[in-house]
Amino acid sequence: MNPDQLIYKFVRGNNIAFQKLYDKYSSALMGVCLRFSRNRADAEDMLQEGFIKIYKARKTFDIESGFSFYTWAKRIMINNGINYCKKNYRYVFPDNDLEIADPDSLNRPTEGYKSELVITEAKLLKMVQELPDGYRTIFNLYVFENLTHLEISEYLAISPNTSKSQLSRARKILQKKIEPIAVSINNEKIKVS
Amino acid sequence: MINDKIDDIFRRNLGNVQVPPASSVKTSLVKEVSSIIYKKTLFCVFIITASVGVLAIASGLVFQNINKAPNELSKDSETNRTSLLSLNNSSSETSNIGDAECEESEATEEVLPKSSELIAQNYDAPHKISAINSQPNYSNYLISEASKSDDYLLKNLDNQSKRSGYAFKNKTTEGKALKDNTEHKQFPSNLKKNKNLISKTHTSSVSNVKNKDAEPIKKEVLSKEQLNIRSLELLTDIKCSEFSSKEIIGVENILKSNPTSNTQEVGISDELIEMDKIYNELNSKIDNISTDIHNSNQSDYKSNRRTWALGLTYGYGDYSNSLNSSLQNDDVKKSTSINSKSNYLGALATREVGRLKFSLGAGIERMNQSYTSSIIQHTQEEIWNYTNIYETVIINGNPTEVIIGQENITSLVDKEEEITSDLTNQIDYLQIPFSVGYDLFRGSRFDAGFSAGVIYNKQLNSRGEILNELSAEINSLRQDKSLTNNSLYQFQLGINITRNITPKISVRVNPRLRIASSKQFDELRIQSTNYSGLDINFGLQIKL
Numbered sequence: 009m010n011p012d013q014l015i016y017k018f019v020r021g022n023n024i025a026f027q028k029l030y031d032k033y034s035s036a037l038m039g040v041c042l043r044f045s046r047n048r049a050d051a052e053d054m055l056q057e058g059f060i061k062i063y064k065a066r067k068t069f070d071i072e073s074g075f076s077f078y079t080w081a082k083r084i085m086i087n088n089g090i091n092y093c094k095k096n097y098r099y100v101f102p103d104n105d106l107e108i109a110d111p112d113s114l115n116r117p118t119e120g121y122k123s124e125l126v127i128t129e130a131k132l133l134k135m136v137q138e139l140p141d142g143y144r145t146i147f148n149l150y151v152f153e154n155l156t157h158l159e160i161s162e163y164l165a166i167s168p169n170t171s172k173s174q175l176s177r178a179r180k181i182l183q184k185k186i187e188p189i190a191v192s193i194n195n196e197k198i199k200v201s
Numbered sequence: 202m203i204n205d206k207i208d209d210i211f212r213r214n215l216g217n218v219q220v221p222p223a224s225s226v227k228t229s230l231v232k233e234v235s236s237i238i239y240k241k242t243l244f245c246v247f248i249i250t251a252s253v254g255v256l257a258i259a260s261g262l263v264f265q266n267i268n269k270a271p272n273e274l275s276k277d278s279e280t281n282r283t284s285l286l287s288l289n290n291s292s293s294e295t296s297n298i299g300d301a302e303c304e305e306s307e308a309t310e311e312v313l314p315k316s317s318e319l320i321a322q323n324y325d326a327p328h329k330i331s332a333i334n335s336q337p338n339y340s341n342y343l344i345s346e347a348s349k350s351d352d353y354l355l356k357n358l359d360n361q362s363k364r365s366g367y368a369f370k371n372k373t374t375e376g377k378a379l380k381d382n383t384e385h386k387q388f389p390s391n392l393k394k395n396k397n398l399i400s401k402t403h404t405s406s407v408s409n410v411k412n413k414d415a416e417p418i419k420k421e422v423l424s425k426e427q428l429n430i431r432s433l434e435l436l437t438d439i440k441c442s443e444f445s446s447k448e449i450i451g452v453e454n455i456l457k458s459n460p461t462s463n464t465q466e467v468g469i470s471d472e473l474i475e476m477d478k479i480y481n482e483l484n485s486k487i488d489n490i491s492t493d494i495h496n497s498n499q500s501d502y503k504s505n506r507r508t509w510a511l512g513l514t515y516g517y518g519d520y521s522n523s524l525n526s527s528l529q530n531d532d533v534k535k536s537t538s539i540n541s542k543s544n545y546l547g548a549l550a551t552r553e554v555g556r557l558k559f560s561l562g563a564g565i566e567r568m569n570q571s572y573t574s575s576i577i578q579h580t581q582e583e584i585w586n587y588t589n590i591y592e593t594v595i596i597n598g599n600p601t602e603v604i605i606g607q608e609n610i611t612s613l614v615d616k617e618e619e620i621t622s623d624l625t626n627q628i629d630y631l632q633i634p635f636s637v638g639y640d641l642f643r644g645s646r647f648d649a650g651f652s653a654g655v656i657y658n659k660q661l662n663s664r665g666e667i668l669n670e671l672s673a674e675i676n677s678l679r680q681d682k683s684l685t686n687n688s689l690y691q692f693q694l695g696i697n698i699t700r701n702i703t704p705k706i707s708v709r710v711n712p713r714l715r716i717a718s719s720k721q722f723d724e725l726r727i728q729s730t731n732y733s734g735l736d737i738n739f740g741l742q743i744k745l
Binding site (some may be wrong): 021023026027030031034035036038039042043051052055056059060063064129132134135148150151152160179182186 | 204207208210211212214215216217218219220221222223224226227229230231233234235237238
């Protein structure tokens with residue numbers, strides 16, 4: 009079936025078309041949900057809720073706008089992910105969270121760190137999922153969705169400074185988690201050489 | 202920058218990560234979407250049903266309006282009568298003022314703007330007509346118009362009287378006379394014909410009161426007055442003795458003392474008051490007669506009525522309970538359903554507001570139930586056996602067994618026994634039904650509509666037997682009152698068909714579906730299910 013026809017039928021409320029769209033895009037959208045959630049079970053809940061919202065909002069999708077279905081669905085999924093986190097994780101963003109003990113330390117190059125690190129996606133995903141909920145959300149929005157701090161602040165109803173500090177803390181945590189792996193990889197390389 | 206590098210690492214590796222979800226997600230998702238579609242379908246069905254209902258009601262209203270259309274003339278006659286009343290009021294006001302000519306004429310013009318317009322439409326008045334002169338002319342015109350419309354109603358009345366057997370012959374005859382009268386009435390050219398007609402119908406009374414000495418103009422006006430009164434007499438079925446001599450003389454006196462000049466009108470306030478009384482009395486008579494005429498048109502009357510009605514109702518119902526198989530014991534073979542037949546006798550009070558009917562009743566319902574149940578009883582049967590008792594005896598040196606007697610031995614054998622019982626119950630209820638009905642169709646003989654409501658049943662007594670499937674025992678309802686629920690609620694939805702025998706008495710048939718919302722028996726019984734079924738009610742209703 010032509011993708012346009014598939015989407016057209018989906019907009020008209022065709023159940024089979026919806027199932028086919030699910031088969032086509034669920035894996036990619038599951039990746040989005042996994043980044044926003046703490047674990048896979050939550051991600052699957054998030055995915056299901058997101059697809060229900062996609063189905064209910066199908067009439068708002070303008071086929072002729074040139075917007076791809078995936079972009080539209082991903083936007084709904086991200087919104088749903090944020091709402092899911094707010095509802096189930098109950099994280100709060102402290103307003104005075106800008107006091108970083110040593111902000112320069114974040115920009116300092118890590119010893120033995122190399123950009124050519126080979127770390128599996130699963131490990132990286134686990135690192136993201138292990139981030140505190142607030143950090144994870146802002147990290148996702150900034151890194152993966154390419155939103156600015158101003159946009160994030162509007163999105164989450166927080167101040168831009170809070171967004172910045174949360175992102176810094178998220179990066180710091182991730183950096184700490186990557187370092188040992190990088191060191192061990194370097195050591196292995198040295199041993200091999 | 203290390204921050205950018207960290208971002209790059211995650212963006213590159215996780216930016217487009219694709220992880221297939223578990224298959225259970227899809228299954229539950231499809232189920233949820235299906236439930237949404239199902240709910241939407243239900244909603245659509247509900248909307249369609251509601252739309253059909255609204256259309257049906259609208260079509261009923263349209264039908265009602267079609268029925269009402271021919272009767273609009275009667276409304277015109279009412280309007281005319283209202284105008285006549287205002288005219289009379291204006292004349293009384295005029296007589297009360299009674300001081301200055303100019304004031305009087307101004308007051309008349311203020312009070313009677315519509316009357317003047319109407320007069321102007323039908324008369325070529327060369328000069329402004331004074332109040333006293335315009336009154337008989339205008340009232341004459343009104344009477345002619347009223348007689349036209351009322352003639353139609355009298356025709357209807359005639360037709361209905363033929364159907365209903367009512368004695369309206371006199372009115373019909375007069376109505377025909379009026380018809381002839383109004384056909385020939387063209388002011389002022391046909392005035393003589395009217396005079397002749399009136400003089401033919403009421404020769405004796407008119408001849409007594411004619412003022413032969415009156416001037417030609419006065420005679421003409423007098424004739425108009427007489428015409429008015431005669432016409433109204435015909436309309437209102439007033440006997441000539443009531444109005445003919447005394448009142449016409451009064452009118453004559455008014456007219457005698459009523460010269461054409463406006464200056465002399467000031468002094469006739471007493472006569473005007475007297476005349477006003479006459480008109481008021483005539484109007485009250487018109488009110489009475491026209492109400493009867495309105496009532497004769499049933500569809501128009503019914504559409505606006507607010508009446509009470511009392512009636513007697515007899516109902517017969519056939520219901521069934523499907524039994525709760527989850528509570529069934531293995532040792533009990535049950536019947537699949539309980540058949541219940543009920544008889545109801547009660548009284549019903551109905552309040553009709555237009556097409557809506559609110560009914561509240563009370564009565565006794567006797568429900569007879571029957572069902573078959575089979576119980577498998579496990580028993581042990583005693584079996585008697587006789588065994589020979591042997592004894593060894595040495596005969597000829599050889600031991601030989603010899604029967605010395607018999608022994609009776611009983612043994613128990615397991616046995617299954619199926620006991621089939623035909624159980625019957627009889628439960629009496631005090632029933633209080635409440636329903637709201639709406640008449641979709643209203644004819645002269647039949648009304649049809651639907652009704653919905655609730656029924657409350659309060660148990661009065663019960664007797665019979667009920668199977669206890671757990672203990673395989675049969676319990677008496679009379680002994681154990683807890684086996685039945687004392688209060689029952691049911692919903693009813695039905696069709697109302699009413700046959701109007703007379704305007705006051707009607708017969709009603711009401712087939713309906715009853716669904717019990719509460720259980721009739723104890724929760725632990727297999728019979729504890731909601732019963733539902735059809736019943737039909739017959740009622741005789743008298744409108745108050």
